[in-house]
Amino acid sequence: MKAIVYSEPGASSVLSLAEREVADPGSGEVRVRIAVSGVNPTDWKARAGSVPFPEVVPNQDGAGIIDAVGEGVDGLQPGDRVWVYLAAHGRPTGTAQEFAVLPAERAVPLPEGIGFDVAASLGVPAMTAHRALTVHEAGPLRLAPGALADRTVLVQGGAGAVGHAAIQLAVWAGATVIATVSSDEKAELARAAGAHHIVRYPDEAEADRIREIAPDGVDHIVEVSPAQNAALDVEVIANHGSVAYYANNNGEAFTVPIVASFAKNVRWQGVLVYTVGEAAHLAAVEDITAALQDGALPVGEEAGLPLTWFPLEETAAAHDAVENGTTGKILIQVGD
Numbered sequence: 001m002k003a004i005v006y007s008e009p010g011a012s013s014v015l016s017l018a019e020r021e022v023a024d025p026g027s028g029e030v031r032v033r034i035a036v037s038g039v040n041p042t043d044w045k046a047r048a049g050s051v052p053f054p055e056v057v058p059n060q061d062g063a064g065i066i067d068a069v070g071e072g073v074d075g076l077q078p079g080d081r082v083w084v085y086l087a088a089h090g091r092p093t094g095t096a097q098e099f100a101v102l103p104a105e106r107a108v109p110l111p112e113g114i115g116f117d118v119a120a121s122l123g124v125p126a127m128t129a130h131r132a133l134t135v136h137e138a139g140p141l142r143l144a145p146g147a148l149a150d151r152t153v154l155v156q157g158g159a160g161a162v163g164h165a166a167i168q169l170a171v172w173a174g175a176t177v178i179a180t181v182s183s184d185e186k187a188e189l190a191r192a193a194g195a196h197h198i199v200r201y202p203d204e205a206e207a208d209r210i211r212e213i214a215p216d217g218v219d220h221i222v223e224v225s226p227a228q229n230a231a232l233d234v235e236v237i238a239n240h241g242s243v244a245y246y247a248n249n250n251g252e253a254f255t256v257p258i259v260a261s262f263a264k265n266v267r268w269q270g271v272l273v274y275t276v277g278e279a280a281h282l283a284a285v286e287d288i289t290a291a292l293q294d295g296a297l298p299v300g301e302e303a304g305l306p307l308t309w310f311p312l313e314e315t316a317a318a319h320d321a322v323e324n325g326t327t328g329k330i331l332i333q334v335g336d
Contacts, residue, residue: 001019001020001021001022001097001098001099002017002018002019002097002098002312002313003017003018003019003020003057003096003097003098004016004017004018004057004058004096004097004312004315005018005020005055005056005057006047006051006055006056006058007051007054007055007056008051009047009048009049009050009051010047010048011048012044012047012316012317012319012320012323013316014047015047015058015315015316015319017312017313017315020097022098022099023093023099023101024068024070024101025068025069025070025073025101026070026071026101027070027071027072028070028071028072028073028103028104029069029070029073029101029102029103029104030066030068030069030070030073030076030082030101030102030103030104030107031066031067031068031069031099031100031101032062032064032065032066032067032082032084032099032100032101032102032107033064033065033066033067033098033099033335034062034063034064034084034095034097034098034099034100034334034335035062035063035064035065035116035120035333035334035335035336036062036063036064036116036117036119036120036331036332036333036334037059037061037062037094037095037096037120037312037315037331037332037334038059038060038061038062038063038095038120038121038122038123038124038329038330038331038332039059039061039315039318039319039321039322039330039331039332040059040060040061040123040124040125040161040322041247041322041323042060042124042274043058043059043060043094043319043322044319044320044322044323046058046088047319052092053092054092055092056088056092056093056094057088057092057093057094057095057096057097057100058088058094058096058315058319059087059088059094059095059096059315059332060085060086060087060088060089060094060095060123060124061083061084061085061087061095061120061121061122061123061124062083062084062087062094062095062100062119062120062123062334063081063082063083063084063110063116063119063120064081064082064084064100064116064334064335065079065080065081065082066078066079066080066082066107067099069104070104073104075104075109076104076107076109080107080109081109081110081114081116081119082107082108082109082110082119083107083108083110083119083120083122083123084100084102084106084107084108084120084123085106085108085122085123085124085127085281085285086106086123086124086273086274086281087100087102087106089274095120095334096312096315096332096334097312097334098312098334098335105281105282108285108289109289110292111289111292111293114292117299117300117307117331118292118297118298118299120331121161121299121305121307121329121331122165122288122297124162124273125161125162125164125165125329126165126169126284126288126297127273127281127284127285127288128162128165128246128271128273129162129163129165129166129168129169129222130143130165130169130283130284130287130288131244131246131271131273131276131280131284132162132166132220132222132244132246132269132271133148133153133166133169133170133173133220133222133244134283135242135244135267135269135271136219136220136241136242136267137240137242137265137267138240140173141283142283142286142287143169143172143173143287143291144173144287144290145172145173145174145294146173146174147173147174148170148173148174148175148220149173149174149175150174151174151175151176151219151220152175152176152177152178152213152214152217152218152219152220152238153166153170153175153176153177153178153218153219153220153221153222154177154178154179154180154210154214154218154220154221154222154233154236155167155170155177155178155179155180155190155195155221155222156180156221156222156223156224156225156229156233157180157181157224157225157249158179158180158181158186158189158190158193158195158198159179159181159182159186159189159190159304159327160224160327161305161328161329162222162224162246162247163179163190163222163224164189164190164193164304164305165297166222167179167190167193167194167195167304168193168194168291168296168297168298168304169287169288169291169296169297170220171193171194171195171196171296172291172294172296172297175220176196176197176214177194177195177196177197178195178196178197178198178199178210178213178214178218179193179195179197179198179199180198180199180200180201180206181198181199181200181201182200182201182202183200185327186327187200189301189304189305189306189327189328190304191304192301192302192303192304193303193304193305194304197213199213206232207232207235207236210236211235211236214236214238216238217236217237217238217239217241217264218236218237218238218241219237219238219241219242220241220242220244221233221236221237221241221242221243221244222244222246223243223244223245223246223247224245224246224247224249225247225249225250225251226243226245226248226251226254227248227249227250227251227252227253227254228249228250228251228254230243230254230255230256230257231255231256231257233266234256234257234260234261234264234266235260237264237266238264239264239265240264240265240266240267241264241266241267242266242267242268242269243266243267243268243269244269244270244271245268245269245270245271246270246271246272256268299329301328305328305329306327306328306329307328307329307331308321308326308328308329308330308331309331309332309333310330310331310332310333311332311333312332312333312334314332315332318330318331318332
């Protein structure tokens, strides 16, 4: 089979196309014939940082068809269409290959009619967004229609992959959603994703514009850039509100207005999908699947998430596109 591999950390040039044997699934594992591999910022960052195994196949997310199941696997069988998450977490083999072996719980059956483009765009972005929306002091711990009724959600950076998923999941769960964006083009994307209100930045009156929409403050903030936005977040958040931050855009550290923050009982919650634990993974998987069944997570420019495609042999270019901040989702066509 064809696989993208690397054996040393570095720029995307360390990636190469290779021929490898197709592995058999072990106990509790499945083998997936990958149709589409999804690329996330953590994929290029992991490649650039270290190599924990003699050889690594990159990319955590993807979608395809189960080709074989190992001993002890229940509920999955060859021919099942699945979306894949955290394929390479703690393992050397991700989805940038024609066949991937992974733990059975990381392959999730796709509802009827959901395309592999949607499926490969889930994983890290959608599970991160789910967690960000379920860490509020007053709940909910799960998302479903009505779960966020009467809540206002602020999505900082509404045109990114996580921001897009957060908008869609929050709208599906009944929230009023405000999204911040940096351009007219991104405003159209956030609006297409379902955001009810759009606020442009940079703008000295940004906090005023948000408070005009939410006079009592926003309940949840999904934050991509805490170093830049911490003071603004505290200014616009409601008492007992939560700020769920999942990235370090524009800085490695951030400063919080202390008195204003504790006066509002603000919860600052870090979110890293790799380490949130099995219970959070399971909750996200179940709720995301329910949202898929309701048609709540479409992709494509008309749905607010432009797709940029690369063939498997151009995985290095796909990694570069993510690293360079290409708007939307980067996908790799692996198989039919």
